[in-house]
Amino acid sequence: MSGNLRTPERQAEGSVGATKTLSQKVWDAHVVHEEPGAPSLIYIDLHLVHEVTSPQAFQGLRDRGLKVRRPDLTIATTDHSIPTTDRSLPILDPIAANQVAQLDKNCKEFGITHYGVHSSHQGIVHVIGPELGLTQPGMTVVCGDSHTATHGAVGALAFGIGTSEVENVLASQCLLLRPSKTFRVHVTGSLKTGVSAKDIILALIAQIGIGGGTGTVLEYTGSAITSLDMEGRMTVCNMSIEGGARAGMIAPDDTTFQYLSGRQFAPKGAEWDAAVARWRKLPSDIDAKFDREVTINGDALEPMITWGTNPGMGVSINGAIPEPSSVSDPLERDALAKALTYMGLEGGKPLAGHAIDVVFIGSCTNSRISDLRSAASVLKGRKVNPNVRVMVVPGSMEVKRQAIAEGLPEIFRAAGCDYREPGCSMCIAMNGDQLQPGQYSVSTSNRNFEGRQGKGGRTFLASPMTAAASALTGVVTDVRTIL
Amino acid sequence: MKPFLPFESRLVPMPNNNIDTDQIIPARFLKTTSKDGLDKQLFCDWRYDAQGNPKPNFILNTPRGQNAEILLAGDNFGCGSSREHAPWALTQFGFRAVISTSFADIFKGNALKNSLLPIVVPQKIHDKLFALPEDARIKVDLASQTITLPDGERVEFPVDPFSKTCLLEGIDELGWILKQQSAIAAFEAKRVGSINTLVNA
Numbered sequence: 001m002s003g004n005l006r007t008p009e010r011q012a013e014g015s016v017g018a019t020k021t022l023s024q025k026v027w028d029a030h031v032v033h034e035e036p037g038a039p040s041l042i043y044i045d046l047h048l049v050h051e052v053t054s055p056q057a058f059q060g061l062r063d064r065g066l067k068v069r070r071p072d073l074t075i076a077t078t079d080h081s082i083p084t085t086d087r088s089l090p091i092l093d094p095i096a097a098n099q100v101a102q103l104d105k106n107c108k109e110f111g112i113t114h115y116g117v118h119s120s121h122q123g124i125v126h127v128i129g130p131e132l133g134l135t136q137p138g139m140t141v142v143c144g145d146s147h148t149a150t151h152g153a154v155g156a157l158a159f160g161i162g163t164s165e166v167e168n169v170l171a172s173q174c175l176l177l178r179p180s181k182t183f184r185v186h187v188t189g190s191l192k193t194g195v196s197a198k199d200i201i202l203a204l205i206a207q208i209g210i211g212g213g214t215g216t217v218l219e220y221t222g223s224a225i226t227s228l229d230m231e232g233r234m235t236v237c238n239m240s241i242e243g244g245a246r247a248g249m250i251a252p253d254d255t256t257f258q259y260l261s262g263r264q265f266a267p268k269g270a271e272w273d274a275a276v277a278r279w280r281k282l283p284s285d286i287d288a289k290f291d292r293e294v295t296i297n298g299d300a301l302e303p304m305i306t307w308g309t310n311p312g313m314g315v316s317i318n319g320a321i322p323e324p325s326s327v328s329d330p331l332e333r334d335a336l337a338k339a340l341t342y343m344g345l346e347g348g349k350p351l352a353g354h355a356i357d358v359v360f361i362g363s364c365t366n367s368r369i370s371d372l373r374s375a376a377s378v379l380k381g382r383k384v385n386p387n388v389r390v391m392v393v394p395g396s397m398e399v400k401r402q403a404i405a406e407g408l409p410e411i412f413r414a415a416g417c418d419y420r421e422p423g424c425s426m427c428i429a430m431n432g433d434q435l436q437p438g439q440y441s442v443s444t445s446n447r448n449f450e451g452r453q454g455k456g457g458r459t460f461l462a463s464p465m466t467a468a469a470s471a472l473t474g475v476v477t478d479v480r481t482i483l
Numbered sequence: 484m485k486p487f488l489p490f491e492s493r494l495v496p497m498p499n500n501n502i503d504t505d506q507i508i509p510a511r512f513l514k515t516t517s518k519d520g521l522d523k524q525l526f527c528d529w530r531y532d533a534q535g536n537p538k539p540n541f542i543l544n545t546p547r548g549q550n551a552e553i554l555l556a557g558d559n560f561g562c563g564s565s566r567e568h569a570p571w572a573l574t575q576f577g578f579r580a581v582i583s584t585s586f587a588d589i590f591k592g593n594a595l596k597n598s599l600l601p602i603v604v605p606q607k608i609h610d611k612l613f614a615l616p617e618d619a620r621i622k623v624d625l626a627s628q629t630i631t632l633p634d635g636e637r638v639e640f641p642v643d644p645f646s647k648t649c650l651l652e653g654i655d656e657l658g659w660i661l662k663q664q665s666a667i668a669a670f671e672a673k674r675v676g677s678i679n680t681l682v683n684a
Contacts, residue, residue: 032663032666032667032670033663033666033667037644037645037648038645038659039643039645041660041663041666041667043667043670043671052513052514052566053513053565053566053567055516055517056516056517056518056567059516060657064657069667070671080513081514093514095514095515096514098514098516099514099515099516102516144565144567145564145565146563146564146565146589148565160564160565160589161565161589161592162565162566162567162589162592162593162596163567163593164567164593164596164597164656164657165592165596167657168656168657168660171657171660171661172657172660172661172663172664172667173667173671174660174663174667176645176656176659176660178643180588210501210559210562211501211558211559211562211585211587214559214585214587214588215588241589244559244562244587244588246588246589310501310503310562331498331500331557332500335499335500335501338499428510429510429511430510430511430513430514437533447503447505447563449503449505449506449563450505450506450528451505451506451509451528452505452510455509455511455528455533456533
């Protein structure tokens with residue numbers, strides 16, 4: 001595109017006052033075809049593939065006699081179904097083993113690079129994308145996975161798709177899409193000690209509800225966002241879908257460029273300089289209009305934790321769980337009562353002090369090196385409560401290598417944690433890493449739906465610091481009390 | 484895809500708001516590489532006890548839950564993951580439409596690609612549908628974008644015009660996209676390269 005993310009026509013338009021948001025700029029640069037009565041045909045720059053949502057799509061290609069149009073823009077990894085135990089051992093679950101083998105076979109057949117079980121690049125798809133520099137500002141990125149929103153942290157328009165759409169992208173590198181509305185989330189101030197990116201996003205979802213962002217692309221702005229490192233930004237964008245938004249984005253800035261510089265797939269030399277010059281034009285125009293805006297006071301944020309069965313059911317760590325009797329809408333009251341029954345909790349009381357069985361530190365939300373550092377800083381030189389099983393699952397082989405270089409596995413093991421191999425693990429509990437019925441976890445993952453971490457399991461979502469603090473005490477704990 | 488024809492059916496009510504895809508089909512069933520056999524796993528953890536026996540009070544285990552083609556659900560149906568296994572399981576069980584006050588974005592898109600019609604109705608109509616007797620039958624007509632209640636009240640619902648055409652005429656979306664090959668090739672010609680050079684073309 002001659003180094004431009006916007007066509008000359010669009011630039012001319014821009015110069016006469018048509019202001020655009022970040023997501024609109026990325027969208028406009030990817031319109032392949034438009035005609036009356038049909039959605040826009042949008043080009044996809046990067047298609048990430050994993051074993052769970054792709055087999056039926058590859059079969060669809062075979063049934064139609066189609067090829068993958070751009071295997072060079074397609075990258076696969078295996079993350080959901082694989083055990084997080086010793087990688088030299090075979091996968092014992094035959095159904096999972098078949099699914100993993102199927103992805104390998106499909107990638108070979110269709111010429112796609114696959115960072116599989118034994119690859120040094122293997123990891124959770126939303127960890128390896130940014131880590132390898134595959135995900136870049138201004139790109140369109142899709143994956144058959146709702147947490148694709150993560151990649152919006154670098155200023156990409158990134159969203160989850162279903163398997164039919166996976167097939168469409170494999171075959172055509174395009175999707176038929178209607179533009180989303182724009183929703184600015186402005187987080188002011190700066191976070192206090194013990195408060196992290198996870199607490200920002202849990203607070204947002206508690207405020208707008210899990211359907212609050214439906215039909216929109218979120219753009220996170222404000223000093224509490226721009227002062228986050230890239231991995232914190234990924235944590236925020238990752239859970240955009242938990243607020244109902246298919247995508248969440250943060251304007252690229254020097255923090256973004258420093259993070260990407262030198263990564264394997266990032267541009268190099270003169271190409272890098274040209275790319276940065278283009279990327280600097282991506283941020284929303286100063287007077288760009290958003291369809292909706294919300295402001296959060298970052299100075300006032302406390303560590304957050306969820307008490308219920310969806311990610312919007314969250315409170316600050318010392319706040320009280322709502323009481324059904326305080327809710328006027330009968331359906332909402334019933335939903336609250338049902339959630340409390342499932343969770344075995346009483347309304348009106350704080351969650352802090354509640355006994356737990358498991359702590360899970362991992363997932364595409366919080367398994368990056370900064371998350372492990374953050375947990376290790378709390379656990380260093382201490383022992384986890386003997387009644388609590390503490391699992392630490394790095395997000396990728398690269399995170400694992402970096403953790404070793406920093407001596408983190410020793411800290412976790414000395415504290416009594418179970419330090420494992422990279423994968424999605426107990427976030428989605430497909431691979432045998434799961435809660436037993438009735439067990440409580442404090443989990444750094446993204447979903448607390450009924451049974452999400454294992455049938456009958458009960459999940460409290462929180463930050464790595466809160467999870468580590470709770471691991472030490474055996475009860476839900478405000479990390480600030482032990483710092 | 485078969486054309487989506489008008490039909491009439493009883494309603495299967497599930498009033499809960501925010502029914503997520505982990506409830507529609509739990510993740511442990513996503514290890515399959517096929518689209519088939521998912522009807523047995525639909526709402527599995529609400530439908531069966533720990534021993535695998537049907538829970539008698541769950542709607543799908545009652546006569547009302549059998550042989551009906553419309554699920555009447557609470558707000559924000561299908562939130563959570565992008566798994567297309569959710570609409571596959573619903574359609575294999577026999578559902579052809581879900582009526583709610585709103586749907587999660589990814590679920591709605593997935594449903595439309597699988598001839599499962601997501602029908603959004605206003606709160607007042609939603610309440611009225613839940614209050615109908617068990618044997619009440621609702622007519623669904625996509626061409627006129629209406630549902631008709633037993634008292635004759637016709638309620639219009641929104642649907643994306645392109646999805647509507649695809650459903651009514653049985654048009655396959657990928658087939659339509661592949662007809663735009665020349666536009667795709669022209670777009671690509673402007674941005675030569677692979678992942679590590681794409682944005683530098």
